[in-house]
Amino acid sequence: MGQTIEAAVSPEPTDEPTATVPWRSRTVQIVLTSTALAPLGVPLISPALPVFRDVFGITDAQASLLVSTYFLVGIVLSPFIGILADRIGRKRVLVGGLLAFGLLGGAMAIAPTFEALLALRIAQGTAAAAIFITTVTIVGDEFDGVQRNAVLGANVAVLSATAALFPVLGGLLAGIAWNAPFLAYLAAIPIAVFAQVALDEPDRSDSGHGIAYLTDVARTIVTPPLMALFVVAFLTEFLLFGVIFTAMPFVLATAFAPVMIGVVILASETASMVTAMSSGRLARSLSNEWLIAVGFACYAIGFAGAWAAVDLVPTMGAVVVVGVGVGLLMPVVDAAVSDRVTTEYLAGAMSLRNSTTFLGRTTGPAVFAGLAISAGFGYESLLLASSIVAIAATGVAVVAGPVRLARATAHHAST
Template sequence: MGVSSIAPALPKMANVLDVSNERIGLLITAFTIPGMFLTPFLGVFADRIGRKVILVPSLFIFGIAGTACAFATDFTWLLILRFLQGVGGASLGALNVTLIGDLYEGNRRATAMGYNGSVLSVGTAAYPAIGGGLALLGWFYPFFLTLIAIPVGLIVLTKLDNPEPDNHKNIKSYLGDILKALKSRTVIGLFAANFLTFIILYGGYLTYFPILLDEQFSKSSLIIGIMLSGSSLITAFASSQLGNLTKRFAESTLIITAAILYLGVFLSIPFIENIWLFALPIIVFGFAQGINIPSILNLLTHQAPKEYRAAFLSVNWTIIRSGQAVGPFLLGLVYGATGLNGTFWISALAAFCLFLVASLAIKS
């Protein structure tokens, strides 16, 4: 929600707030930066004092700061509020996956990760369309969607019954165990894969693909949102099949396949001149997302015992946030230097690097 609901409105925000296309991606970067620094500390606290103690306040901050963005009067204030919203969102993704890891094992965990990916993708599918439609009323309306985080926080507080870690290790032993696990070649490879994946997603796809549709095809924020939603629906379907797919294919094979598909998508986008022909890369991108991200998360969760799972996955979430922040910023520089097509060439290069990482460093 923090990104996908506003992505279709970015061109309109740039227009209304008189911000260049190179700078508008900072709205995504400002949201993702807090996660780069706060998430590991929040993960440690979640292991030491409990998951819900961190999760509930995070949901409240996310909802309140996100809604406040709608009342920002200039770009600077909007960036500040997006940063605060990012503080609230810093722990949400990591704790979500941590709780799944706490509750499920084996193939049931792979299936649960797939269903989680499906739910996220349905949200990612719905939010661009909803956000794009709301942006027709005004650039600020998509931010009101974050209000839903407040009742969700209340439900988690009163209804969620989850196992909490019984962590009696001293902090030195606890941190030593985490560092030992993080040195694994497979873990490092998985972190690199996530970093590259989110550079591709947040840079090439969610930031500069909408700008392409606006600049070269003059599509409204609603149409852009619907097009982005199409790939997310495919992602939801592919993710829901992860349990079945992992019975036949190793997760590393699925990640390699996704990298090849990403490469094809971004090599093709600059050559498409008919708006309807974007259907194929949108479908292919969605399928790649659906088999890639849940596979990475399932492999990482398998590497981390419950006693330090939140901290371990929080480091991964920091890697994800780094990719989310670097992607729009890096491609903004590329856009300024080479133009729009250059952003897609760099995204294709990132996909090729993902292929190399998955082939050489990741083992299921």
């Protein structure tokens, strides 16, 4: 079941190749190209929301449903998708998810009404959840130790890079025609064909059927260590989307043009990408618990720096530190979950992680906007409050590492 407890806390030195990404691996190529599609979901169409509003004669709130419903479906259906991947195989779910993602997205280009467009969008959110879940599950199946961290780091780096580039592409396509951005989704179809031809289905043991299987999945997933990791996943996305993608743009809008706000967010995404690419090397010398602690410490420093900043340069520096935290936290959560779950239930665990991730992305902006406007706290105060929350999370992670090591040592001595 992955690394031993002692190795997870204090990784032994390994040969350098084990901490690198096997770029020639067909599995890695399929995972990374599939992951590259993920930002087509929201960043690609976000710049075009005003265009959709004007074309269909709807309100801003109605146009925003194209974003919110995309994540909400994933929150609800991710566990069922995970169970399906454990029962019928990762490859079938990934290929089906890619085909549905591409075909449903392409169909949006000819949607006759906004209601039809929204219905296609909701269905596409289900397909996107299938891609998210199966890609990280396949990495957990195929790789171990620090190499797993390295591949998951590359996965986050690809996600950050495309998330930074696709808003520009979406804006350019929307300038050509209102439905041109949706044609980009068709890129998922050749990737699905590639996955069908080149991907090998990981070996899985027969884990039972029906109610017995569901009971085994719940027993495996609902444990204190895994629940703690899901809290980390939620808090990572909740603070990221609440601060960087909600509070910061409103704070910066009082002094800077929208293009500069985009540059600030791009700086954060770039730092996340660079850091995530180093995840495997970092995992050779630091345990997952310590990497989580350092990640939240970066959050605390970055949020506090953004709160104190009075000019663009210090603000840029602050969000870069936050981006480093994102690049540390995201790969480590998936690696740590993979360490603790056997292969036959890994997709179920990853599906719950996906639900918590989507929940953080959905609630973060809503909570921060509500507290800032309705409750009257103001976005600046929320930056400082977020730093305090991140400090608390850092402290919990710092304590968790030694406690786990002490328990592992006691268990080892008793056996």
